[in-house]
Amino acid sequence: MTVPVLETENLVKIYGRGETRFDALKGINLEIGKGESLAIVGKSGSGKSTLMHLLALLDGPTHGVVALEGRPTNDLSAKELNELRNSAFGFVFQQFFLTPGQTVLENVTLPLKIAGVPAAERKRRGLAALEQLEMGDKAQNKATDLSGGQKQRVVIARALINDPSVIFADEPTGNLDSATSRVVEDILFGLNRDKGITLVVVTHDEDLARRCSRQIHLVDGRIVPEAEKAAGGVVVPGPAAADDAAQAPAAQAAGTPWDGAPEAAPREDTGGLTVKEPRTGAIVMLSEADVAEIARAAQQPPRTGKHSASPSTPEQPGATA
Numbered sequence: 001m002t003v004p005v006l007e008t009e010n011l012v013k014i015y016g017r018g019e020t021r022f023d024a025l026k027g028i029n030l031e032i033g034k035g036e037s038l039a040i041v042g043k044s045g046s047g048k049s050t051l052m053h054l055l056a057l058l059d060g061p062t063h064g065v066v067a068l069e070g071r072p073t074n075d076l077s078a079k080e081l082n083e084l085r086n087s088a089f090g091f092v093f094q095q096f097f098l099t100p101g102q103t104v105l106e107n108v109t110l111p112l113k114i115a116g117v118p119a120a121e122r123k124r125r126g127l128a129a130l131e132q133l134e135m136g137d138k139a140q141n142k143a144t145d146l147s148g149g150q151k152q153r154v155v156i157a158r159a160l161i162n163d164p165s166v167i168f169a170d171e172p173t174g175n176l177d178s179a180t181s182r183v184v185e186d187i188l189f190g191l192n193r194d195k196g197i198t199l200v201v202v203t204h205d206e207d208l209a210r211r212c213s214r215q216i217h218l219v220d221g222r223i224v225p226e227a228e229k230a231a232g233g234v235v236v237p238g239p240a241a242a243d244d245a246a247q248a249p250a251a252q253a254a255g256t257p258w259d260g261a262p263e264a265a266p267r268e269d270t271g272g273l274t275v276k277e278p279r280t281g282a283i284v285m286l287s288e289a290d291v292a293e294i295a296r297a298a299q300q301p302p303r304t305g306k307h308s309a310s311p312s313t314p315e316q317p318g319a320t321a
Ligand SMILES: Nc1ncnc2c1ncn2[C@@H]1O[C@H](COP(=O)(O)OP(=O)(O)OP(=O)(O)O)[C@@H](O)[C@H]1O
Pocket: 015, 016, 022, 024, 042, 043, 044, 045, 046, 047, 048, 049, 050, 051, 278, 279, 280, 281, 315
């Protein structure tokens, strides 16, 4: 069997501590195969975005492992994670605002700029991506001077500019009318079909979920079988709840690729293309100036001692102790 593009083992995410503790994910075992299109569905607050952020390496788990192409990611540095995200992932999130002062082309080619691709090639690839989405004539527009559906197409152009292996989409059509939604969906599934890009989509839209090759249902931070979802999401405690066909059989078997890997450590998600703002949970894109500043900071010798843990992950137990 080929190695799944993404694989999780017993993924747990706990926000806060003490009285404010909230267990958002309670042990997720999941395998996502190359070229799959996976819908993550569930009620508001069930943990969909949290799971997506962990899969996309935007945030670290409290316990458990996310492996990319068979390689556990727990012990990667912030810089390695940023490079990995920038090269392997594309993001179609509503929170990903386009940078208003910049042109459509500049917005689309930002991941290439961060990756150090020369200007002429950036322009060539940027225009090609925009053409693919029938947005070539808007390349020099300011990103703000576009309709909602056009902005979403620019976000998709930016998501595919780096030939990602996975595109993560969180409610990609949430703010769009049904005709525009259909266009955006067709583009995403076209990329999946024609380029083999794996799609991971969080959605409340049942039609969109049905178009995916597989759906997983989250209830209170757990993956539940279809029948339980239909019965109102009553989760049977114990192994039965974890025995969903959607979950990874291999992850329960002995000899997972990350046997012996360390528990998740607090993660410094402080740079690169995309980061999760720890207080609000918003996903922000960093400008090149931000990235350069972070790169400079990364040249500084590592801090040691009790304040060395990342201030960006205060919700993780032990992060700032
Ligand atoms: N930074 C945070 N601090 C504390 N609790 C959080 C944080 N982020 C999310 N949560 C809580 O974790 C739970 C899961 O949140 P998540 O955003 O994953 O839900 P969701 O399934 O994506 O919901 P929606 O459909 O409304 O987007 C919610 O109860 C939420 O309040």
